[in-house]
Amino acid sequence: MIESVKLRRRCMLDFYSHYEHLCELQGSLPLKAVKANVTHDAIDLIVDHIKASDWAPLLNALRHNKTLISIGIRSLHQHGLEESGVERYKTYFRRRIPATLSKDLTGQLCKAVKGCLSISDVLKNLELQGLLLRERDLALLTKGLATASSLESVSLAYCPIGDGGLETICQSIKNTATIRFVNFTACSLTWRGAEHIANVLKHQAIRRHGEAWAESLRYRRPDLEYMAGLRRITLNCNMLVGDRGASAFADCLGEDLWLKALDLQQCGISNEGARSLLDALQTNTTLVVLDIRKNPLIGHVLMKNIIERVLKNGNTADSEYKWLMSPSSKEALKTKPKKRTIVLGSGRKGKATIRIGLSSKKSVSPGKKNPSVRESYSPKPLPPGTKGFLPWRTAERAKRCRGEAVACAGELPVRIQTGVPVKVTLESASTTETEDTVDLDDVIQQPDLAKSVDKTDVAQYQQLEV
Structure with missing residues (x-):
């Protein structure tokens, strides 16, 4: 053949x-x-x-x-x-x-x-x-x-x-x-x-x-x-x-x-x-x-x-x-959950906010060393609305204050109006982050926040802003 x-x-x-x-x-x-x-x-x-x-x-x-x-x-x-x-x-x-x-x-x-x-x-x-x-x-x-x-x-x-x-x-x-x-x-x-x-x-x-x-x-x-x-x-x-x-x-x-x-x-x-x-x-x-x-x-x-x-x-x-x-x-399996944050108030350095949910990875500049484990550690926050809830960034600021500590950790000197959609942002001297707009009722519910303004004096509020 x-x-x-x-x-x-x-x-x-x-x-x-x-x-x-x-x-x-x-x-x-x-x-x-x-x-x-x-x-x-x-x-x-x-x-x-x-x-x-x-x-x-x-x-x-x-x-x-x-x-x-x-x-x-x-x-x-x-x-x-x-x-x-x-x-x-x-x-x-x-x-x-x-x-x-x-x-x-x-x-x-x-x-x-x-x-x-x-x-x-x-x-x-x-x-x-x-x-x-x-x-x-x-x-x-x-x-x-x-x-x-x-x-x-x-x-x-x-x-x-x-x-x-x-x-x-x-x-x-x-x-x-x-x-x-x-x-x-x-x-x-x-x-x-x-x-x-x-x-x-x-x-x-x-x-x-x-x-x-x-x-x-x-x-x-x-x-x-x-x-x-x-x-x-x-x-x-x-x-x-x-x-x-x-x-x-x-x-x-x-x-x-x-x-x-x-x-x-x-x-x-x-x-x-x-x-x-x-x-x-x-x-x-x-x-x-x-x-x-x-x-x-x-x-x-x-x-x-x-x-x-x-x-x-x-x-x-x-x-x-x-x-x-x-x-x-x-498609539902591929969708990512939205990031949610809470607006705490505004001061001389801008709006102070807290992110709830996903954590973001921040890039490190070539000239700086990676932060140690102790410096990068962030405690797990309590669920909003529970007794003793305090955002950890606010707690760190309170530790640096030289004056009298806040009487109650669950009370914040900020008046928050419930039922109003707020824009979740994070602004400071070094970074600025803007997140989605969420309804405040879905994120945090603290009925004692409105009463806490009368209990906290002006001096303590100024110390927290520093």
Whole structure:
């Protein structure tokens, strides 16, 4: 056998080896990002930084591969998704337009994916995220989906394909027996797109009923779990789906026995659409996930009834179908608590304030030595409102005073008006810090502060200002 043929066949079984060989023929170096994101049977690549000249060996290796189980091609340029490294390279993305926005490159990418789908017997997961796919690209992708023999999951999340592009994709999905999961999150869909997917469910239901009838002959019991067709549909973040789209799903869910999960977060659904879904759940006992969260137009009681009804169906369900995490819950984990401080009063050197909560790190000048442990020690302040509460800075000033000490440590010679928002600042001879404005009732409550002004004389107040 010719040596080149042997090499080609061997490379088809190893994606990265084939990619290195093609880079060597082209006279270029393999990209470090490709090597870092390729395993033996999967590739998950962010392609915004790849130049147009570096795409040829990557696409050729993808077109002839037969071993990859999962393919993920992601672009973060258009939508700024919550992936690691997006915030770091945000400015770089704005300055440089990715090559994936070119219609020629997206066409070559879809052609390579089509070739891989037609020859691979192990590819199960295909994810094209954030790509600008045009009508010609979707036509190529549809032909590849029609010839796929093992594909189970298809995701076009954040690809603005619209209702027309979804209709093109549905033409191949409805006749593909292996595809079980589809994800069209933020694809610029409306209620027409929801109707296209509902028609796919109706078409597959008719075929499944025929198979179930054939298997029920001679007193046999059909196994509905192993029948082909869609099991999970994700349409999150398509605000124009609305009540009309929800009603389209409700019409086909009433008698459906196969769909397990339907995600409709942030789809503009109100009480009208939610009621139609609740009516469909009265006869549907197989749907274990119906996610209509983050639709503010749905009443709390109605949403609670729908979720309770779905959870009853999922008591005996497999753990394969889980509720997806909301994007806002991820952001909540990253938010930092606000710093809060208390204004004590003003004097000759400016406003005297105390910071409550987070401590700030002060930079040390090169000529000064680091402070000792004793000098940098600061006692933990008591919670505001408790007996004996005294900000530690005020206590240190009181220790340096040569006059008579303050009679009561919990009483401050400052009149504080409660219920008024104050601006929390720290100003002294060396540093000036300004913090957020907070409500005084949320920070400190000392009812005896107003009475302490009459008990403390003017001499003690002047000594505390020094």
